Amino acid sequence: MSRTTEPPSKAKLRTAALAVRDSLSETKRAAAAQAIARRGLPVELVAGAVVAGYSPIRSELDPTPLMRALAAKGARLALPVITQRGQSLRFRIWHEGDRLLPGSLGILEPSPAAVEVVPDIVLVPLAAFDRSGHRIGYGAGHYDRTLANLHKSRGFAAIGLAFSGQEVATVPALQHDVPLDYVLTEKKAFDFRSS
Template sequence: MTATPSKGDLRKIALDARDAMDAAARTTASEKLAARGLPFEIATGTIVSGYSPIRSELDPAPLMRALAAHGAKLALPAVPARGKSLVFRAWVPGDRLTLGPLGILEPSPAMAELVPDVMLVPLAAFDRLGHRIGYGAGHYDFTLAHLRKAKPITAIGVAFAAQEIKAVPALAHDVALNYVLTEKKAFDFRSL
């Protein structure tokens, strides 16, 4: 009998698959995802948060620029402290970003704080039930649970198709995604 893989094992498998993609393939995938756009219409003024990609993550900037061209207001997360909800600050493509406490680029603290209507969520791995494996700190699970007390937020995982795994061992505190977008397909989990 084989042991069930841990989240750490599954994270490593998915990240290894992502890291194996060459830079040109990652850029092409980001552009394909942007060209397809979201699987639903957004109203002018909808606040969409993205993220600053780290390591070999899919870059959401092309999609965010396309959404801004259709009237979305953009935001990027800032990490205030472990165990605290992420803060989202207004961002316009071309704005200068600063290095945050985790070494991730963030908007300046002088930028307006916004509460997103749609969150583009980075991830290490995902399954076809809308579960994700992040990087282990729980920032997005905590933030989604916290912000959804005030208003509905559509959570969209953004990843390469290579990051799909058979099953994520989800726990009670894990927040499921509404959608996952890859360069190949849009997965809709709202009816699950």
């Protein structure tokens, strides 16, 4: 009797990719963030465009160096806010130095008094990605819902940020999973718009 090998599940891929990410030293993480910031975005940045970053948790690639570089070129920065489980993220304006408050999941967010905006570019954290632009997050679906809603209402770019070691052969994408337009790693910028 022949045995067929089941492809790895999202949970197994997530665990393996996070282990790779967690194993990186602080020095390597910082160098990767700086390399991405030096390279910049693979899309034209229009002055005044809203770029939504994120507050890094665990061992996520820190978007702050890239966000600083984009702000210096005229971008307005924003950070996500989790309003309710199962809902799309909202985004509020953020300036470096603004006080951030722990949100419902303990992730730092802008004050409720900060202006809510709709981003032109969304920098997306991830656990793993493949060369089709599919990503694995943490399983709550916040970014998939958010990206799907943004696609309905306007043109924008969804750009994943990751370490090169987070690439996997294939993400078992489901119908509701929204692929990214790009992924930036310390080694390469992947463009998925034509695939």
